[in-house]
Amino acid sequence: MESDKKLIGRSELEKLFSQWQSQGTRILAPKKNNDTIDFALVTTLAEVSLDQVQTVQSAKTSVFPRVEELFSFTSRDGRVVIRERDRNALPATVLFGVRPCDAAAFAALKAIFTWDSPDDLFSARMEKMTVIAVSCARADAYCFCTSVGGGPGATAGSDMLLTETGPGEYLAEIVSEKGLMAVGETSGLRPCPANVNKEAHLAKLEPAFAREKVAPALARLFDDAAFWAEQSLRCLGCGACAYVCPTCACFDIQDEGGGSGQRLRCWDSCGFGLFTLHTSGHNPRPVQSQRWRQRLMHKFAYMPERQQVLGCVGCGRCSRACPVDMNILEHVRSITEAKP
Ligand code: SF4
Numbered sequence: 594m595e596s597d598k599k600l601i602g603r604s605e606l607e608k609l610f611s612q613w614q615s616q617g618t619r620i621l622a623p624k625k626n627n628d629t630i631d632f633a634l635v636t637t638l639a640e641v642s643l644d645q646v647q648t649v650q651s652a653k654t655s656v657f658p659r660v661e662e663l664f665s666f667t668s669r670d671g672r673v674v675i676r677e678r679d680r681n682a683l684p685a686t687v688l689f690g691v692r693p694c695d696a697a698a699f700a701a702l703k704a705i706f707t708w709d710s711p712d713d714l715f716s717a718r719m720e721k722m723t724v725i726a727v728s729c730a731r732a733d734a735y736c737f738c739t740s741v742g743g744g745p746g747a748t749a750g751s752d753m754l755l756t757e758t759g760p761g762e763y764l765a766e767i768v769s770e771k772g773l774m775a776v777g778e779t780s781g782l783r784p785c786p787a788n789v790n791k792e793a794h795l796a797k798l799e800p801a802f803a804r805e806k807v808a809p810a811l812a813r814l815f816d817d818a819a820f821w822a823e824q825s826l827r828c829l830g831c832g833a834c835a836y837v838c839p840t841c842a843c844f845d846i847q848d849e850g851g852g853s854g855q856r857l858r859c860w861d862s863c864g865f866g867l868f869t870l871h872t873s874g875h876n877p878r879p880v881q882s883q884r885w886r887q888r889l890m891h892k893f894a895y896m897p898e899r900q901q902v903l904g905c906v907g908c909g910r911c912s913r914a915c916p917v918d919m920n921i922l923e924h925v926r927s928i929t930e931a932k933p
């Protein structure tokens with residue numbers, strides 16, 4: 594649908610929170626917890642933190658939980674009985690206060706989870722979720738959304754985007770039917786005057802590299818072992834970058850319990866040495882430089898080729914979280930600038 598622009602005040606937003614609550618919809622939003630701000634269940638707008646550049650963790654847990662039961666099983670009289678998850682029991686969710694980069698990240702997750710082996714649990718969660726993003730008035734040195742096709746006020750992946758145009762006053766861009774449903778019959782939304790200049794309220798962020806150069810440069814550098822060794826020298830293989838990333842979707846499957854139990858899907862990371870270890874003992878990526886190369890190849894070459902979407906939205910979380918200060922922006926820039 595065509596974007597519908599309205600003005601909405603904080604008191605109307607508060608009413609929306611009450612409305613969602615009364616409908617039994619869970620609300621996930623950035624919430625302060627001691628020194629960190631992360632997505633958590635909230636019931637009121639007052640609990641939501643919107644001043645941070647970014648949360649530590651991404652919002653991907655809303656559709657791809659860190660650990661999730663795929664099904665449970667019971668062994669009875671020599672037979673195994675499987676009990677599937679009830680898709681209808683998954684909660685309707687409003688994801689409020691994500692940044693535009695995080696909203697865009699759902700396209701990458703969707704491309705992965707609906708690709709060769711469509712995942713109906715993921716799709717059911719996506720279907721039941723409404724994404725209400727808030728534009729970025731500030732960026733930090735780790736942000737690079739404009740280098741990967743996004744922007745501080747981009748609407749991709751959002752059902753509604755809010756841009757603060759004054760204290761407690763927001764421009765609401767309703768860009769999907771879900772966004773329209775989320776607003777419902779709420780009164781107090783006003784038509785947006787033509788002189789509201791959204792751009793004036795957005796962070797300024799110049800592109801830091803030419804994204805069309807990344808995949809060809811990666812292909813050229815693929816066999817340059819010295820280059821990758823230099824790039825990954827500091828990498829500890831701790832996996833923090835993957836765990837905070839809104840688009841990383843590696844997982845492994847574990848069965849818990851003996852005759853009866855659950856099959857679980859758990860986050861994993863291609864940065865871990867054990868990730869590709871075969872039962873035979875062979876590991877196709879035995880050293881960290883190959884694992885670092887894989888991370889970049891997957892995001893900037895394999896995903897665009899296979900799924901026509903970049904695997905990075907430039908949120909900068911991996912760089913902020915890295916204990917040894919590996920900055921993906923600097924690494925990608927150096928890849929595009931490497932001499933053949
Ligand atoms: S967070 Fe840093 S050290 Fe850890 S795996 Fe990622 S790049 Fe390597």
Ligand code: SF4
Nearest residue numbers: 838905906908909911
């Ligand atoms: S790779 Fe880093 S910058 Fe890119 S989406 Fe993931 S966490 Fe954000």
